[in-house]
Amino acid sequence: MGWIMPDGASTYAGDIDRLYYLILVITGVALLIVEVALVVFAIKYRERPGRRAHYTHGNMKAEVIWTAVPAVVVVMIGVLSARVWGEIHRKDGPPPDAIPVGVKAKQFEWNATYAGPDGQLGSADDFLTRNELHIPVNRPISVMLEAEDVIHSFFIPAFRVKQDAVPGMHIRIWFQPTKAGTYELGCAELCGLGHYRMRGLVTVHEQADYDRWLAQQRPAAASNR
Numbered sequence: 195m196g197w198i199m200p201d202g203a204s205t206y207a208g209d210i211d212r213l214y215y216l217i218l219v220i221t222g223v224a225l226l227i228v229e230v231a232l233v234v235f236a237i238k239y240r241e242r243p244g245r246r247a248h249y250t251h252g253n254m255k256a257e258v259i260w261t262a263v264p265a266v267v268v269v270m271i272g273v274l275s276a277r278v279w280g281e282i283h284r285k286d287g288p289p290p291d292a293i294p295v296g297v298k299a300k301q302f303e304w305n306a307t308y309a310g311p312d313g314q315l316g317s318a319d320d321f322l323t324r325n326e327l328h329i330p331v332n333r334p335i336s337v338m339l340e341a342e343d344v345i346h347s348f349f350i351p352a353f354r355v356k357q358d359a360v361p362g363m364h365i366r367i368w369f370q371p372t373k374a375g376t377y378e379l380g381c382a383e384l385c386g387l388g389h390y391r392m393r394g395l396v397t398v399h400e401q402a403d404y405d406r407w408l409a410q411q412r413p414a415a416a417s418n419r
Contacts, residue, residue, distance in 0.1 A: 203373040203398070204353035209278045211354070216274070220267060288368035292336035293329065296320075299359040300342035302388035304379060308411070321411055325394040330404035331374045339365040347383035350396055356382055371398040 202208055294315045296307035306327050310319025315338070329335050339348055341359040348367070349356045357367045379394035399407060 199354075200352045201373075202352065202354060203371055203375070203377065204355070205370040205372060206278060206282055207352070207354045207372075209281070213271070213275055213278060217271060220271075224264075284368075288336035288366065289334040289370075292334035292368055294336050294338070295327070295329070296338045296340070297327070297348060297359070298340045298342060299346035299348065299381065299385075299392075301344065301386045302381075302392040304348075304392070304394040308408075323411075325379075327379060327394060327396045328404065328407055329371060329396065329398055330401045331371050331398050333401070334368055334370045336366060336368045339367065344385050345383050346381045346385050346392070349380045349382035350377055351380075352377040353396075358383060374398045374400050374403075 199211065199214075202211055294309055294313075296315050298305045298307070304325050304327070306323045307315060307320050308323070308328075309315050310317060310321065312319055337348070339357060339359040340363070341361045343361065345361070346359045347356060348359055350369075353369050353371065355367065355369050357365060359365065375398055377396040377398065379396050381389060381392040383389075385392065
């Protein structure tokens, strides 16, 4: 189902796509019905010589139907969405085996911080990349989002991930990529004159390739301290 959006490459992309296309079909059908009715009524009840206008207060049966049907549809969509929302925004946080990554947004770049050998962010052995995010496939990733200056929006279309980064706040999100490859990371919030060039790349490695990349970065980071 990539005719509107790129092919999904995360565990919950399929659920989000199904909801998206369900809502698209429902609203598309509603739009078609309303527009056809508008054209039919405009022709049928157009002004004609000798024909007097007729005032009507309304039709209770029609009003109940056009109120009840959308209400039922909205509740149905809400129920279907609740499970997906609960999976994405887990009450107990990201999966316990998630790999921690810090991402700080600023005009106009993304800075990613990775844990060193101790596996903990915020320690002396951390290292950084600019406008690049490297992660392994089929592993949950826990991202702590920050913003240095204005509101930015962390957006990876292929993962169906979109979350604002707000100055003064630490916002945690998680996702699990399912396909190795290179994906675009963009800012989906107008953040200044250079917003158009605030772009990064997400490289999803096979586990062995990720381990090699990680091993190459750590000595370089240690020598720069």
